[in-house]
Amino acid sequence: MNELLEQIAACVEFGKINKPSSxxxxxxxxxxxxxxxxQALEEGVTPGDILKFGLMVGMEKVGLKFRENKVFVPQVLMSAxxxxxxxxxxxxxFTSGEAERKGIFVIxxxxxxxxxxxxxxxxxMVEGNGYEVIDLGVDxxxxxFIETAEMYPGCVIGISALLTTTMSNMKSIVAKIKVHNPDFKVCIGGAPVTQDFSDKIGADSYKADPQGVVEFLNSIAC
Structure with a gap:
């Protein structure tokens, strides 16, 4: 069993999707x-173990490599x-409730x-580390954000921005979320975003890379 899970982790780490993939x-x-x-399911490995000891291990390795600039976006996409x-x-x-996710992330x-x-x-990266992801898209x-967070109690909200011109919108959105419910956790990120900006607008967390977001979520889930 351990060998099979190690093989799954390796496939995720190096982006081996299926047998036909070159x-x-x-x-x-x-x-x-x-x-x-x-194969693992057929051999009686639980979905939770496949996720925890296979997929999550592989995605964590990719996340750390990406943080250290040892792999780049194309490799991460293949791993995903x-x-x-x-x-x-x-x-x-997971849908049936037979297996559980670690939490819910709205982004x-x-x-x-x-x-x-x-x-x-x-x-x-977050999904590969055991969380259910609700992707709201762009704009x-x-x-x-508020409507969706109300539908998923206990979720964490993730807000991304690539442009300096939209950072002001991030500020107003975080403010509206916190006025609606101060207990909603908000994590922000993106190329122009900094820890100082995060502190000023009252976000709960700023992370510079996907693995950092996973680590923040894990710190809450534990």
């Missing part, structure tokens, strides 16, 4: 995360695709900003 070259012709997750391929086999168990790009690459990377208003 990437990475050194794993060509081998089973990928898709086939191995299915491998993770998604395996998750297709696990989702029915969107701030109102006025249509960029989504950074948001998508965070969403994929998201405060009201949408």
């Amino acid at each position: 990437y990475p070259p050194n794993m060509k012709g081998q089973d990928g995360a898709d086939e191995l997750a299915k 695709k491998a993770m998604s391929g395996a998750m297709e086999h696990l989702k029915p168990f 969107g790009t701030v109102e006025g900003d249509l960029h989504d690459i950074g948001k998508n990377l965070v969403a994929m 998201v208003k405060a009201e949408k």
Whole structure:
């Protein structure tokens, strides 16, 4: 069992989606995360263990490499695709309640900003680390964040911005969220965002990379 979970983790780490996939070259012709997750379930490994000791291990390694500039966006996207391929086999168990997620993360790009690459990377990394992700897309208003957070009690709200011109919208959105419910946790990020800015607008957390967001969520979930 341990060897199978290690293989799943490796497939996620290096972006091996399934057997037909030719990437990475050194794993060509081998089973990928898709086939191995299915095999693990057939052999009696629980969905929770596949997630915790397979997918999450692989995604954490990718996240740390990305933080250290040892891999770049294309590699992270391939890892996310491998993770998604395996998750297709696990989702029915989470949907039915047979297996549990660690928490819920609501994420969107701030109102006025249509960029989504950074948001998508965070969403994929968070999902691969055991959380249910509610992706609201781009150009998201405060009201949408609040409405969605009300639907998922205990969730954490993630707000992304790529442009300095939309940071002011981030400030007003965080203020509206906190006025509505001071207990809502808000994590912000994006290229122009800094810890100083986060402190000034009253966000609960600022993280410079996807792995940092995962670490923040884990600190709350524990």
